[in-house]
Amino acid sequence: MARMKYLQLRANRFEFRFALPDDIAGRPFPMPWPEEIEWCVNRRSGRFKNELVKSLRTNDQRTAERAALPLIEEAHRLVDLARKSITDGPPAEIAPATIDALAAAHTARLMRNDEALRRKGLGLDLDTGAFSPDGAGMTDGDIAAYRAIVSSLDKLSRDEVAKMRGSEAIHGIINKSVEDAGIVLHPDDPAWRQLELAFIKAQRKAVQAITARLNGEEIASPDLPTTKAQPLTTALANWSQSNSRSARKPRQESINEATRAVQRFVELHGDLDVGKITKTHTREFRDALARVPKRLPHKLAKMRLPELLKNDLSAYEPRDAQTINKSLNLLAGVLTKAEKDGHFDAASGWSNPFYVTFDVSTMEKGHYEPFSVGELNKLFASPVFVEGKRQLGGKGEAAFWFPVIALYAGARRSEIAQLRLGDIRTGGAGIAFIDFNDDGDDQNLKTTSSARSVPIHRDLIAAGLLDYVAARAKKAKADDPLWAEFTSPIGPKAKLWSKWFGRYLGEHAVDSPSKTFHSFRHTFKRACREAGLTEEVHHAFTAAVNFLQSGGYRRCPPCGRHRPRGHPA
Structure with missing residues (x-):
């Protein structure tokens, strides 16, 4: 059945x-x-x-x-x-300054429209009801009709202010103003009520000024803003969607994290114009994030930041300073893009307000050790490498090849996971190499300098890497994933694979927080040093971010070359 x-x-x-x-x-x-x-x-x-x-x-x-x-x-x-x-997207909030600006613009529009109407006139003839405008101001009929309309508006605006309740017409005006400003508000956002009150007062102010004009007083019309402010959410969108050929688009994972950080900032301070964000705002934001635990139950996790911080959160594991710094650095990147787009040209001596990260000591930073010879021997004598066993979490041949390639090429997990079939190539001299690049839609590198070509070690060839590639090429195209189980999106799959490998490593070789998949990269760097390779050469192999980072790779006793003891047929 x-x-x-x-x-x-x-x-x-x-x-x-x-x-x-x-x-x-x-x-x-x-x-x-x-x-x-x-x-x-x-x-x-x-x-x-x-x-x-x-x-x-x-x-x-x-x-x-x-x-x-x-x-x-x-x-x-x-x-x-x-x-x-x-x-x-998440519900957006709106800054009080933005509400004031929208309301002020409404006042300015009403007064400027009034001025234009009285200057041009309608040419109304009360006896015939005909209109014959001559562009030379209002006729007696115009002024009489207009006074009646303004008188009605005066009463309406007085009533709205007294009741603190806007008419349907006001609500329509607010909706259009918000839409024109490119602001998206959740239907239940309390900002709607704040907008309603602000627009009621703005309309009342405009009607009072127009009434005074009709009584002969000279009242100038306010200027409309000549430039549009850029809210933080708009700056985020511009940063996320780089249209410049020379600008490298952020990784999707970074975009997701930055979006989450912007949402939290907006919850705390509103969707501020980037030019209005100060270090006072960002320090308050940093300190607020420090009070948000790593994980929360659903009831708390769904709360907006100000509401969440009213709760006693001491029972939950605190967030790492490095995690908070990462959020701040992402937002600093968003504003750096806005600066390049000219949004701070008028601000002399502007400095990025999100550069308020916590000082993190070396001991607090993630510290990974290279594998010892004994640990490598244990790992490569385990069922995946000797018996050809393939566990569900290991995602097929990735269980075997990810660790082996990392050991012999010093590559990052994400770089290996995103390889395409066409990234395994043979050069003019007959040397096979791995081309680490970000040419594919779901390929991302840590930095632009991470793109590199690394020769394939003879032990990898002996273990069957090129045979695997040839077999895969019979079923797939050059731009298909090298690993059949790692289709787009690759990031979540790679993280799940890492969890599996962490369990497998702990069961068969070593169970230590300092020994992870990233330890293969440290092991490779150590072997390069012990083999006498210069810094420049092994930096080229691994695309280390800079020499300072590389200094974090500690020197340990030489491990020598290690070849996997077995390979599945």
Whole structure:
């Protein structure tokens, strides 16, 4: 009997399993997320799940299929909601200064329109009702009709101020002003009420001035703003979508993290014009982030920052200073892009207000050790490398080749995971090499200088790397992933793979916080030094960010060359 697509038998019980689409799976979710998509969200990781799972509590297939039908419909509905939440983004707040500016612009428009109307006139003839404008000011009929209209508006504006409640006309004006300014507000955002009160007062101020003009007083019209302010959210969008050929677009992961940081800043201070952001704002933001724990239960995690900080959060694990600094540096990058676009030209001596990071001692920074010879021997004598075992979390041949390539090429996990079939090449001299680049849609490098070509070590060739590439080439094109399981989006899959490798490493070789996949890179650097290679040469191999960073790779006893003891057929 054929089994329904979304059913899986596990421990003699059927489960409903629905893989989320790649455009959702593993992505950071908008905060606060809608209650309806709770099932899609992994609160601990702060991302959408990769899969929806629910036990059907039966081992009868027909019963399980009936129970799965409404879940399939619900899962597709949640996918639509999740996509909408990603597209719409988080609820945006609006700065008080922006509200004041929008209201002032409304006053200015009303007064300038009044001035233009009286200067031109309508040429109304009260006896015939005909209009014959001559452009030379108002006729007696014009002024009489206009006074009646303004008198009505005067009463309406008085009533609105007295009741502190705007008419439908005011609400329409507010909606258009917000839309024209490119501001997106959640329907429940309290800023709507603040806008309503500000526009009521602005309209009253304009009507008072127009009434005084009709009584012969000379009152100048305010100037309309000549330039548009750039809210932080707009600056973020410009930074995320670089249109310059020479500008390197940020990685999607960085964009997601910066979006989350901007959202938190907006929750605290509003969507300020970038020119109005001061170090007072950013220090308050930094200190507020320091009070937000790493992980929170859903009830707290969905709160906006000011509301969240009213709670006692002392029971939760605090956030690392480096994590906070990363958020600040991303926002500094957003403003640096705005500076290059000329948004601070009028501000003499401008300095980036987000350069307020915490001082982090060397001991607090992530510290990784190279592997010892004994640890490498244990690892490469384990089932994956000797018996050809392939565990689910290891994602097929990636379980074997990721560690081996990292050891012999000093490459980062992300660089290996994103390799395309065409990135394994042979040069004119017959030397096979790996081309680490960011040419593909889902390929990103840590820095522009990380692009490099690294010769393939003879041990990798002997272990069968080129044979694997040749076999893969029979089934895939040059721009397809080198590793079949690492289709786009690669980032979430690579992180899950790292978790698997961490468990595998701890079980078979060494269980230490300082020994991770990144230790292969340190091991390679150490071997290069012990082999007498110059700094310039092994920096070229590994694309180390700078010499200072490289100094963090400690010298240890030489490990010599190590070849995997086995390779699966």
